[in-house]
Amino acid sequence: MKYMSKNDRPAQPVKMEGAVDVRVAKMVAEADGAPTSAMRLFESGRGGHPRGHAHDWEHVIFCVEGNGTLKSENGDADFGPGDALLVDPDEEHNFVNSGETPLRFICVVPLSGDK
């Protein structure tokens, strides 16, 4: 059993060319002993986003706070607190804070995708 306090996992700026006002906190990682998946908490300000990108692993997402839009090559989806999303492997995608307040969502990936 391992407890990860939010106070010990501060969010760090996402280092991706083109990213705007988006941060990530690594909440559960392989270094914590996770056998299968890693959990990250993304935060963005109004209008904030990473960059459109794709990779060969999926995202399993849960929105904690705020409102966002998932923009994918297969369409857009607006989401809010309590909603979930699945981004498929190799699917081009981006997340935009489309609300007026901070957006926070959990993003789970296989350990191989926790980069």
Add this chain to the structure above:
Amino acid sequence: MKYMSKNDRPAQPVKMEGAVDVRVAKMVAEADGAPTSAMRLFESGRGGHPRGHAHDWEHVIFCVEGNGTLKSENGDADFGPGDALLVDPDEEHNFVNSGETPLRFICVVPLSGDK
């Protein structure tokens, strides 16, 4: 890409002998196309809990709302909104709503553990 609205995933009572005032909503499952992990949202009322149990898969947890206590064979951990927990495979554990308000947390498991 798949969008799962909270409105389409109502919580259902946890069917486990000894469980008290605890419900689960399956937010992302194998049936949704998830390749690796499933995501469930647990909710419990004041004092609510499932039952102490163990299984050969892990839990990756994020607290969305309320306050709880993870009781494991390796010690207890109090947690609140924004905190994360890892329960190891084969570790006996239980979750108790130790606050005064509803407790809601995300629990991620490998697909094989989404029962």
